[in-house]
Amino acid sequence: MFIEIMDTTLRDGEQTSGVAFAPQEKLSIARLLLTVLHIDRIEIASARVSDGEFESVRKVCDWARKENRLEQVEILGFVDNGTSIAWIKNAGGKVINLLCKGSLKHCREQLHKTPEEHIADIRREIADARQHGMRVNIYLEDWSNGMIHSPEYVFGLLDALRDMPVARFMLPDTLGVLNPYQTYKFSRAIIDRYPSYRFDFHAHNDYDLAVANVFAAIKAGIQGIHCTVNGLGERAGNAPLSSVLAVVHDQLKLETHLDESKINQVSRVVESYSGIRIPANKPIIGEHVFTQCAGIHADGDSKNNLYYNDLLPERFGRTREYALGKTSGKANIRKNLEALGIELDEEAMRKVTDRIIKLGDKKETVTQEDLPYIISDVLNHDAGNQKIKLLNYSLALAQGLHPVAVVKIEIHGKQYEQTSTGDGQYDAFVKAVRTIYKQQLKREFPVLTNYMVDIPPGGRTDAFVQTVISWEYRGHAFKTRGLDADQTEAAIQATVKMLNQIENM
Numbered sequence: 374m375f376i377e378i379m380d381t382t383l384r385d386g387e388q389t390s391g392v393a394f395a396p397q398e399k400l401s402i403a404r405l406l407l408t409v410l411h412i413d414r415i416e417i418a419s420a421r422v423s424d425g426e427f428e429s430v431r432k433v434c435d436w437a438r439k440e441n442r443l444e445q446v447e448i449l450g451f452v453d454n455g456t457s458i459a460w461i462k463n464a465g466g467k468v469i470n471l472l473c474k475g476s477l478k479h480c481r482e483q484l485h486k487t488p489e490e491h492i493a494d495i496r497r498e499i500a501d502a503r504q505h506g507m508r509v510n511i512y513l514e515d516w517s518n519g520m521i522h523s524p525e526y527v528f529g530l531l532d533a534l535r536d537m538p539v540a541r542f543m544l545p546d547t548l549g550v551l552n553p554y555q556t557y558k559f560s561r562a563i564i565d566r567y568p569s570y571r572f573d574f575h576a577h578n579d580y581d582l583a584v585a586n587v588f589a590a591i592k593a594g595i596q597g598i599h600c601t602v603n604g605l606g607e608r609a610g611n612a613p614l615s616s617v618l619a620v621v622h623d624q625l626k627l628e629t630h631l632d633e634s635k636i637n638q639v640s641r642v643v644e645s646y647s648g649i650r651i652p653a654n655k656p657i658i659g660e661h662v663f664t665q666c667a668g669i670h671a672d673g674d675s676k677n678n679l680y681y682n683d684l685l686p687e688r689f690g691r692t693r694e695y696a697l698g699k700t701s702g703k704a705n706i707r708k709n710l711e712a713l714g715i716e717l718d719e720e721a722m723r724k725v726t727d728r729i730i731k732l733g734d735k736k737e738t739v740t741q742e743d744l745p746y747i748i749s750d751v752l753n754h755d756a757g758n759q760k761i762k763l764l765n766y767s768l769a770l771a772q773g774l775h776p777v778a779v780v781k782i783e784i785h786g787k788q789y790e791q792t793s794t795g796d797g798q799y800d801a802f803v804k805a806v807r808t809i810y811k812q813q814l815k816r817e818f819p820v821l822t823n824y825m826v827d828i829p830p831g832g833r834t835d836a837f838v839q840t841v842i843s844w845e846y847r848g849h850a851f852k853t854r855g856l857d858a859d860q861t862e863a864a865i866q867a868t869v870k871m872l873n874q875i876e877n878m
Contacts, residue, residue, distance in 0.1 A: 375628050376621050377597040379573060380406050380614060381416040382643060383433075384449055386605030389649060390841055396429040398646045402602075403433045405639045407442055411630050416470060416599075419449040420457035427464055434465030443467050448511065452494045455501050468508045470543065471498060473530070475513025477523035488526055492533045510541040512575075517546040520559040531567055541571045541597060542629050546586060549579025549609060553589035560593035573597035576612040578604060583612035591627070602643040603651055603658065615640060615657035615689070621684050637690040657684070663691050760785055761872040768798045768861065780805040789813055799864045806868065819846035819875060826860060840864040846875050 383399050386392065395400065399417065406412040418430045432446060437443045447468040450457030461469055473495050474480040480491050495511075502509050509536070513519065517526045531542065542562065546556070556574070563572060574590035574597070576583040587598055598621075603830065604613030615636050621627050640658040644651050653660040663686035717725065762783040769777040773792040778801035782789050789809045795801030804819070810818045823843035840855045840863040855866030 375630065376625075377413045377573075378617075378631060379414040379416060379447070379597060379599045380412045380601065380615070381575075381599050381611065382601040382603075382605055382614075383415060383417040384419060385416070385599075385607070385611055386601040386603075386643075386647075387418075388607040389605045389610065389647065391817045392605065393646045394429070396425070396432050399429040400432045400436060400722055402643060402646065403446070404436070404638075405635075405642060406602075407437075407445060408440075408546060409632070410635050410639050411632050412445075413630055414445050414447055416447045416449065420451065420460040420469075420551075421453075426458070428572065430461075430464040430466065434467075438465060444508070449512070450502075452491075453499050455498070458498070458505055458507065461507070462505050462861055467506070467509065469502050470510045470512055471495070471502070472512045472514055475516035475527060475530075475545070475547075475687040476519030477526040478518065480526070481513045481833060488529060491827055492530060495530075495534065496537060499534075502873060503538055508540050509538065510573075511539050512543045514545060515547045516544045517551045517555075517559070521550075521555070524562075527563075528566065531570070539570075541573055542567075543573040543575055543597075543599070544590075544595075545575035545599075546577050546583075547575075549577030549583065551576075551586050552580070552582055553585045555587040556589040557593045560590045564594045571596060573599055575599040577606065578609040578611060581609070582618045583610075584620055587612050587617050588624060591621065598706050601649070603640055603649065603655075605643070605647060605649060613655070613658075615655075619657055619684060620752075633688055634690045640857070657689055708836055708860050713808065758871055761869060763865070763869050764788065766802065766865070768802065770798060776801045778802040778805045780809070782806065782809065784809075784814070798861050802861075802865060802869065806872070817847070819871060822850070824864070826863075838863045840867050842867045842871070844871055846878060849878060 403415055403417060406415050416582050417433050418426050434443060434446060437446045443465075444467060446466065447470050448461045448466045449472055450461055450469040451472050457471075458469060474484060474491060477488065477535065480486060480488055484491060484496075493874075499509050499511075513527065513530070516527065533726065544560070548824060551559070556576075556810070560572070560574065563570075574587065574595045576586045576599070583604075587600075591598065598617060600614035601611040602614050604610040604616075604791050617811045618631055618633055618636060621629055622633065637658055640651060647676055651658055651660070654662060656662055663865070695753045728775050763780075764783050765781040767779040775796070776798045777792065777794050778798065779792045780790065780802060791805040791809050791813075793805035793808060795804050807818045821842060822845050823841075825841040827839040827841065840860060841852055842854075842864065843850065843852050851874065852872075853867040853870040855863035855868075855870070
């Protein structure tokens, strides 16, 4: 059995506070969802929002029409005497998701209408949309409260639309109030009463039960599920696509058309466009969810994968990592050394382990990229083994003038010196080094893709600053870190690590 997935990141997800996708960003995300992730349907906007939204919808619909995917693109519309229908038609849309009231309270107190009046309006709107060649789906807004407080209203509305050409009835837990037992009970009641209808379930996460409610809805017989990438959405958000995908495939043993190996790629793009960071511990897509910290777990992984479950990182375009810190133990360290192709004898392992534990006690982050430097330090390796050495640098900052950096660096035993200005001291430093590489060495220089600064809590002026810089070099993405009391010095440390790292690429 296949479960149909409708992604509403571009409509419901955009209701996240502070999130507004530009037209080109909407088009980019739509392409990824439909052609890379293979989502069945996408909901891209609400009608009548703004001129900018109209332009976004037009761009997506133009692309979808050329790709023969227009039937997969849906737009939320309202019961408004044809205004939404005209808006969607002019934007190029072919599918309207008509927002109707799924609870008696909403019908009476928001619309100030009787159920009979609302039903008459809905029927006229459906007929109008069909005359304009549109497919019609119906949202029963606040359906969950409708089933709790006024089920006779919900059934009366559905009974009154039996003869209408509605493709799907969509059942939202609009305020995120349901638990899995209620979701199953209400979904089952609806399906048993209307076996010929096709139903979707739309979960919100106010009680952190969205994924559990999706599970219950599918168990009850619901065939369509609404999600958003990274769980974006109003208030606590919607059911996150990544988690729903894993639950459907693993817990329910059902199929979807989605390529789960692409979920991490799409999640990162949406994270970038939305500006909403993915929590490090978010299942499937969080930075740390495939990272083993305890040494006993790494040891178990080496002994017939004792600490693996079905959520293998490779399924989702990820790799398993082993954190380095005070709980690591030799097993974690060995896993990281294996990834780097480094072998150490037992005495060397003991020394390196002791050093990493001490760093962990100070709450300093130790990464796989740091290991060669720790090993070199612990085992008293000659610093001359580094191919790139920063010999000296000077940074100057004066009011009203661009910062200036003078850099002296040794590359394969030869010294180079360069002076550059920049928008900041670190920018000036990087421009000086980049000039050496590009103009004097005629070599490619990595692209800086992200720059993060982490300051431990407490607010002390002498606190360490950890700078994490992401780079891209010849199609390879990697990170380097620097730790110092001075942010610029920490960034420079990370940059020198990068220069040594690309020597081996």
